[in-house]
Amino acid sequence: GEGKGKAERIFGFMDVFLENDPLSLQKDILDHVEFTVAKSRFNFDDFEAYQALAHSVRDRLIERWHDTQIIFSKKDPKRLYFLSLEFLMGRSLSNSVINLGVRDQFADALSQLGFEFEVLAEQEGDACLGNGGLARLSACQMDSLATLDYPAIGYGLRYQYGLFRQIILDGFQHEQPDYWLNFGNPWEIERVHITYPVKFYGTVTDEVLNQEKYKVWVPGEMVEAVAYDNPIPGYGTRNTIVLRLWAAKPSDQHNMEAYNTGDYVDAVVNRQKAESISSILYPDDRSYQGKELQLKQQYFFVSASVQDIIRRFKDSHKNFDEFPEKVALQLNDTHPSLAIVEVMRVLLDEEHLGWNKAWDIICKIFSFTTHTVSPEAPVKIPVDLLGSLLPRHLQIIYDINFHFVEKLKKMIGLDYDRLTRMSIVEEGAVKNIRMANLSIICSHTVNGVSRLHSELLKTKLFKDFYELWPHKFQYKTNGVTQRRWIVVSNPSLCALISKWLGTEAWIRDIDLLIGLKDHADNAELHQQWKMVKKVNKIRLAEYIEAMNGLKVSLDAMFDVHTKRVHEYKRQLLNILGIIHRYDCIKSMNQNDRKKVVPRVCVMGGKAAPGYEMAKKIIKLFHVVAEKINNDNDIGDLLKLVFIPDYNVSVAELVIPGADLSQHLSTAGHEASGTSSMKFLMNGCLLLATEDGSTIEMIEEIGQDNMFLFGAKVDEVPALREKGPALKVPLQFLRVVRMIREGHFGFKDYFQSLCDKIECENDYFLLGADFASYLEAQAAADKAFVDEERWTKMSILSAAGSGKFSSDRTIQQYAENTWGIQPCRCPF
Amino acid sequence: GEGKGKAERIFGFMDVFLENDPLSLQKDILDHVEFTVAKSRFNFDDFEAYQALAHSVRDRLIERWHDTQIIFSKKDPKRLYFLSLEFLMGRSLSNSVINLGVRDQFADALSQLGFEFEVLAEQEGDACLGNGGLARLSACQMDSLATLDYPAIGYGLRYQYGLFRQIILDGFQHEQPDYWLNFGNPWEIERVHITYPVKFYGTVTDEVLNQEKYKVWVPGEMVEAVAYDNPIPGYGTRNTIVLRLWAAKPSDQHNMEAYNTGDYVDAVVNRQKAESISSILYPDDRSYQGKELQLKQQYFFVSASVQDIIRRFKDSHKNFDEFPEKVALQLNDTHPSLAIVEVMRVLLDEEHLGWNKAWDIICKIFSFTTHTVSPEAPVKIPVDLLGSLLPRHLQIIYDINFHFVEKLKKMIGLDYDRLTRMSIVEEGAVKNIRMANLSIICSHTVNGVSRLHSELLKTKLFKDFYELWPHKFQYKTNGVTQRRWIVVSNPSLCALISKWLGTEAWIRDIDLLIGLKDHADNAELHQQWKMVKKVNKIRLAEYIEAMNGLKVSLDAMFDVHTKRVHEYKRQLLNILGIIHRYDCIKSMNQNDRKKVVPRVCVMGGKAAPGYEMAKKIIKLFHVVAEKINNDNDIGDLLKLVFIPDYNVSVAELVIPGADLSQHLSTAGHEASGTSSMKFLMNGCLLLATEDGSTIEMIEEIGQDNMFLFGAKVDEVPALREKGPALKVPLQFLRVVRMIREGHFGFKDYFQSLCDKIECENDYFLLGADFASYLEAQAAADKAFVDEERWTKMSILSAAGSGKFSSDRTIQQYAENTWGIQPCRCPF
Ligand SMILES: Cc1ncc(COP(=O)(O)O)c(C=O)c1O
């Protein structure tokens, strides 16, 4: 019949896959120039060429993603839903073509058209929809989920403004809104028909249906969530999964009777404000602002995602009994934890399952990962705010808490202190909902992000819960994807590794990397290894010169300290060390100076806009740099470079070019740390405290191959207790005094900064760790002059970094937490 | 060398034009399903098929547009810039494929895939970026400009919300925001790199440069204008021109130093408000609200367009002397008249030309068309508002006015009354800028939109100016494009016309249409003509039934009255006539009733949200309909249908299905009227007053072939003067009394409506014209029963409609006003 004829015709076209030979690629690119970018093919610039190129790649992503979807819906495996409010994806072009396996083909095709792939790739702006480590981790994990063929979907928010761009004016940080969508985004697919209404405010009423009483939420406001899909290709597989980001749009269901034009215009302009829900990423790393708009963002995100998940489940299942066998929900920190309450609400009020059945499902589907160590960080939501914005959710939280406390009383008796601590509701002048407690109580698994972190959770932060449910507590040490952090960002190293391992298989199977160890003493490898580092140092040096005109010596040690600026991360310790070094050099005679290892100290990182101390640290680095860089007496012995607007693409450039990298968090404050892993993979040596995942690195690489320093995690409390009695070295006092006395100017401005590291105020123990820090720096200097030894340490660093691939992390999650299986597309 | 190799390679690909055979079209459509719509080609619905189809058509539009651009920039002809704040484009798909000449090919290709072209075309939503006649006229004129190969560019605003959707609830009009971009818009091309900063507020300072003093405007606010290009294909030509619409985006040039997250977030969210400038179309037909936002819209539009025009000129010319030879600027009503001042400002303050030179240029480039008759309508902008928003522009206006008044004094002496009337500045308690005076003074030509309109301008509205500059005053009777209003909307009639004329050439050369007259008595044509009307009546009847469940008889006369609801358009007169007809039928015996011509009275049109009387008229129609339609005693003799949300695509359906159409404006109030032209082209008879362009229709078609009634334009003032002494027929008093006394309910609500047509309040002379209106209606009834006669009248209406093609209008503008020449792409 007709239907058959139609189907055959469509299938006929289907045989034709997109071709990847140079001629087909060129035709595709030029067609996109003409029809997508809508420029004449005789007149287009590098940016337009990039756009056309990106669209050609996008076509290929879409093709594979469709195939993947077909397999997923046919096989119907249990799926993982990865919920995170932040994803720091960076650029997509190079990563995509490499994962698709068509990089060289595209590069050839372009070069015949007179374009260079690398130049076009530089046209792409970063997608900065996250703050730092947590957000980049989510991005790395998506790459591993795709590569390992897991049936997963990421959910997030499509902020119109990503993390602010950092501009440095006169040494001070200024924030520039990051209107990243300004020039279009070829990496997303707008799904105009995948929209869900999201409700806010209003009241809860009762309704009787078949003699049962149900709650009905009558909202006071509605907005629409629209899906934007970002394909995530796996490497060495046809599988391509998707990161679905939600944007807020005004809801359509709205008539009005306006009595004058002004009212009408105002009403429409007001409705448009709905869009502000998803308009901006909160720029606070590891802190929750607790503003209404932020809570609205969280619920907007959660509600749309949960509706989508339940819709997908119901498309092919009749009964919620199967739900836990088909659905795993991962909560990336507490930001998306309202999802628990939202699923409960849907099961109770919309699916009418009854409390016990609904609760049973909840307990089987959620897993929760916390990324924080600090007892101040946990998110609390004021009951008044929650009750007004989400009245029904507050009721359900109270109900969950009631059931929990009742059960708890039976288990631990009337230990009111402990009951109070464990309750979801924090009593007090302002009542709060503790999102961490809610998440722990309702999840089957609570994960830490490193072994040390997990220990701290069990013994400190969540001690009460650990004692109750020890089985819930696990950890998966964070990891990063070698695809982006070696293959994309360090092509020379990538080629070298493959050459010496005799295979590219390590790109999917990171355990093979350890094979480099066998060649750690090979002179030929040494030679080539040094060449690779040099290439990357040249690239970085050129960037520095282009950026601020500073010429740096390639013979100097490139000493890099890049990450969000935080007191606990102790960028200040680094600056104090630099001042000390400067002071020492100044007092040396010419002969001694010859023995000094020249250094280029690179710092980069953003401060939250409201974080005064962090902003002062940035300014301090700049005034110190100004002084030292302009001191002709110093020359190449010491140069300071601040790299503004540190983000993923800057990291891709900086990390491969680093000789040494610093990770200085006071022990017990960094839950994991992930940038250290990237440096390690790139053969950069670490100068670090024994904190977070560094402890596991010591096991993998050996402490002889790292420069460790500082108080260990269990020494910290004792040191803090000493207070004013704590002895700090004279050099420390001296450098602080230099700042205080205006040696670098801005005396008054830096006073509060100095106060915070004085005696008993020195919470992060800069004084206590200073001597040990200087020793570690001296050890690094010593090692650096022994080229042989340094290169070997560098090789061993890379060789031992295999454990820190997110492939390993994800595999552990899949097996031990989510219970999902790979589901692979046939090629 | 390398460059050559590259060029050859790109040229090689160029040989391949897009193919239009079924197989190529199918591949294109399915590729767009997969890669643009990003749906699997095995699973897409009608809407997705429409999107893919639209993108395939878009590709072809872009191809021709590029070719057109190449020719235009090579030949560098004088260009017309058509500035209008409103364009009522309606749908684009059918129009595009017809103008491209690929409709049948696409229809075939689709049918083989199992889709019907017509069904997919119905998926498209209207682009309603305008209120009514003026806006649709702009759209028709763009079509003619493209078809006649003129080098023209349209400029407008890309409102996010077009004209509200009209919803009828319980007989009352409600307004629903028209978020028309919700599902994407394949007909526009976003030009992310074509952006201009637009400034507002601030102050004016002096600056000295080379010993000359210049004014510098230091703005207080900046937003960015981004271009969206909408290709407009010509028919029977490769030429494709563009309508460039501007959208407001936050400006990028903005750093800040935020001291807390709240400030930072607020600042970003505030910046986003910039977008509200282009967010909404003001829903007032022929009235200016005078709100700050509306003035901002006008200047935003003008500033971006002028920057674009000057940029294009400077790209290929060194010297402004040539400007008037290369640039013609058409002001569509006074809404864009700030363009005059903006060009002056750029020439003075940025190009530093000096007053005399700049003024000389201004006087040669602008032409102005006014669309209004009413002395209340002219736009006035309060001086305070203008001075705050555009301080420099106010200065320039004062300067222009000073020069003008000085010159005027020399010409007419110290006639202060006349000087006051002609001044651009209106003195008084609130000082105002008169935009019409500004436009007349600075334009080389002032056009009316019909002969009558022009007479009224010369003798009344702009008498003072006409006496000063008689040569400036011209008129170009409006026209509509037969491509949309016959070829797209009435394919059966189109085929019939081509058959009887033996050619399709009339689609480009409307003068041929008169050839139908030769066959006006041909029985075979009569037969076929009636069949066509029947087909269109069936389509309309089905729409009515689908819409509100009412079955209407195809034998009834379809009597249509569709246009914006206005007191001067006298929809109320129609309703009173209907009540009278109902009243008559009710009092007839069965025998007399058999002689009654059954009627389906269709009304449609939107009321401005704040226009109370217009909204009451809509409600009155509904209550009368409710009563009559439910009166079993009446049956098919009289049925009332209100078609909600009258817009272009509804018009395309309604007009071909109408037997009779009503155009009832009180003589002297409709400047032209364009819907009457569309009805005429579709062989629909007119029942009309002798107003606007109707007067010219009488000349073309003959008064015997129309049903004319009512006071003529020069009788109106006398009738008004009579006041209470004016005799009105008893039937009129009776029907008004029926409403007053609550015969249709809502007595109180309709009281003010009745008051406004009582005695001396009856400004629009419903009472005076009622008897004559009823006579015309009776004449129509009489003609309708004589099928032969009616069909002949219908044929003669269509045959005589040729003059009312916008092709004729545009040709007159090109030759007599703009001085532009065709510039045709070789095929
Ligand atoms: C842009 C960016 N910010 C922050 C981080 C996290 O760094 P760390 O783990 O050192 O805090 C990374 C990781 O590479 C990153 O790429």
Ligand SMILES: Cc1ncc(COP(=O)(O)O)c(C=O)c1O
């Ligand atoms: C949607 C719409 N509104 C208004 C008009 C103008 O109608 P009139 O000239 O009768 O006022 C037209 C013309 O066809 C139209 O299509």
